[in-house]
Amino acid sequence: MSELSREDLLGVVRDVWERHDPVPEHLVASMQAAAAIAASDLDAELMELVERSTELVGARGAGAYTLRFVHGDTDLLLRIAVDGDRSRVDGWVVPPEPMTIRALPGEVPASHAAVVTESGRFELTGLPLGLLRLRLEPHDATRPAFATPTFEI
Amino acid sequence: MTGIGAVRPAGPANEVWQRATDGFNRWVAGESSGLDDLVAVMTPVLWHVVRSYRLSESAAEDVVQTTWLALVRRRSAILDATAIGGWLTTTARREAWRVANATAAATPADEEELAPMLPRQRSAEDAVVQQDEGDRLWAAVDGLPERCRRLLRIVAFENRPDYRELAADLDMPVGSIGPTRGRCLAKLRVALMQTGEYR
The missing domain is CATH 1.10.1740 (Rna Polymerase Sigma Factor; Chain: A)
Incomplete structure (x- = not known):
């Protein structure tokens, strides 16, 4: 005699509901269309790299440099510090604006994101080395997102 | 089983x-x-x-x-x-x-309040035709009290739902969600045993 486990029972519940109240056939396709249309005007515009500086910090495997990007009236200044196989980005957005900054590491997107403070600052830590882009998403939904070109840490 | x-x-x-x-x-x-x-x-x-x-x-x-x-x-x-x-x-x-x-x-009235008093209504057809396994499993789930059916459906499809919100939605005290879920699962276990599909 084998006792039905909690997961077995919940599995039965899922099966039963999937059979007796199935997702309407058209629903997934129409939701995909609705979401795609809503998202279509959110495509990120590209920022332009206007300055790059390198400062060597000395210690092996460590270093820091700054990048400056602009898009419209927004300036983005980044200080990127490498420590071993990880890096951190300290950023300033000028003028300050409520937005979420996401790191999009090249091939393996991970969840590195931060919200800009009132003074326009943000930090992203523990980033992997390699290719990186930052995506800036203004919380004012009428403003389109923008993104930096890919740069390498 | x-x-x-x-x-x-x-x-x-x-x-x-x-x-x-x-x-x-x-x-x-x-x-x-x-x-x-x-x-x-x-x-x-x-x-x-x-x-x-x-x-x-x-x-x-x-x-x-x-x-x-x-x-x-x-x-x-x-x-x-x-x-x-x-x-x-x-x-x-x-x-x-x-x-x-x-x-x-x-x-009009909360079904929940009536549920314990009345047997769940079934059509004559349901009663007769429950020959296949799927029907018997459905009968076991459908025969649960309303609150159990709703709670288990949510818990079954969600990934660790927030008990605080769930409690408010189901009009239950937060502390009772866990125990209620346990009781509902126990009821379902018994109902499934009675179907003969599991032993």
């Missing part, structure tokens, strides 16, 4: 949430197919969660759509991609609860 393949290995859970996170990440990185995949994997979950709020099919579809539009509009509010599934189900439940309450005035 005997026979049937109805018992699946643990959870839809991990795979669904992992695929949702992957789709979200790809979408945020600029791949529109990531959004398609996220919608494809999570829409069925949202459907079952929303339908447990006693909404009609068309009201449930509206709630699911509202949830997807909220995601697109408020993507910047989601900092942790691994939490995307939970964000979606929570958003859908809030909206479902709001819509259900807006229309609740029309519902």
